[in-house]
Amino acid sequence: MQSLADRLHGFAAALFDPALVAPPGLVGPDGQPSPKRFSVYRNNVVVGLIGALKANFPAVCRIVGEEFFDAMARIFVVSEPPTSPILLHYGAGFADFIAGFEPAASLPYLPDVARLERAWLESYHAAEAIPLTPEALAAIPGDRAADLTFSVHPSLRLIWSRFPVLTIWQMNVGDGVPGPVDLTAGGEDVLVMRPAGEVEVRAMPPGGYEFVEALQQGHSLTDAMKVALHADPRFDLSGNIRDLITAGVFVECYLNDESELQKQGARP
Incomplete structure (x- = not known):
């Protein structure tokens, strides 16, 4: 039997990796495994984190457009999921991610704009x-x-x-x-x-x-x-x-x- 820590680790891994199946033990109202319900939940979590990034980096979003931003943010969310339940801390590495994001290479100033927006957020909550x-x-x-x-x-x-x-x-x-x-x-x-x-x-x-x-x-x-x-x-x-x-x-x-x-x- 898996420990609680192992089950939580598996749940978190599946949450950000669509290639993984739904964690064992998750069932629907009929008592049967419900991968579709988990997929909806997984998508809602990712969409919520993208929304948090969009709220915290409005200038970056305006510069690249919402479609580009959503695609870029989705990759960031999947590759760098939150490590804290406090959303204020999320996105601290977004500027560095943008600096290495090849599709944004034509906008070399974009990482610094993200750093400025992150600084504004940190200053506001200091x-x-x-x-x-x-x-x-x-x-x-x-x-x-x-x-x-x-x-x-x-x-x-x-x-x-x-x-x-x-x-x-x-x-x-x-x-x-x-x-x-x-x-x-x-x-x-x-x-x-x-x-x-x-x-x-x-x-x-x-x-x-x-x-x-x-x-x-x-x-x-x-x-x-x-x-x-x-x-x-x-x-x-x-x-x-x-x-x-x-x-x-x-x-x-x-x-x-x-x-x-x-x-x-x-x-x-």
């Missing part, structure tokens, strides 16, 4: 936090500012792209109007976060992506500035700090002393 105030930052002694490190808002997500991904995304969500895009004009780096009730999506200035990424990894202000300037000599430290504070990107800042860790946060 934890709340009180952003760092300009007053808290101003309290840091000027001669120590270079040693500052920061913790960032939990909703912060960064997207790097060699394509104008923000422009493409904006054209294909909400009331956006698709139009010609010069894919050779250069990439767009994007900051996604939810400092209050709404998710905000904004383009990042030259070197801004590398700067915030370095701070997010725990580098000091000085070291992050060096990383940003190496990435793009046009990087403007004061302008970036001002814009990031205004956007609510930082939650706390720290000074590492020999004696103790000093912290300036949003609360007094």
Whole structure:
């Protein structure tokens, strides 16, 4: 007799592989095996997951069209079924799947659009936090500012792209109007976060992506500035700090002393 774990594993395998027969023990009202009923259930599960992907990746769907999206999503669902009962987690690997999906190769920017949409979703559901105030930052002694490190808002997500991904995304969500895009004009780096009730999506200035990424990894202000300037000599430290504070990107800042860790946060 099969264990419960083996039966569940067999059920899940048959659910996403039409070549497998209905799991043993599944019967209809007459007490007889009912493969047709299981096929209907299998199809409903797959259709439901495709619908979840379509809801979470509306720009991708609009770009390729519903028919193409449904076919692509069906292959993804069958090859990468959910590993969690929480549908929010499903689709995290969709962008990487698109990058390797040969029929979508003519749209090289599509994976980055999917990454942006995934970042929006994650940001929307991220934890709340009180952003760092300009007053808290101003309290840091000027001669120590270079040693500052920061913790960032939990909703912060960064997207790097060699394509104008923000422009493409904006054209294909909400009331956006698709139009010609010069894919050779250069990439767009994007900051996604939810400092209050709404998710905000904004383009990042030259070197801004590398700067915030370095701070997010725990580098000091000085070291992050060096990383940003190496990435793009046009990087403007004061302008970036001002814009990031205004956007609510930082939650706390720290000074590492020999004696103790000093912290300036949003609360007094």
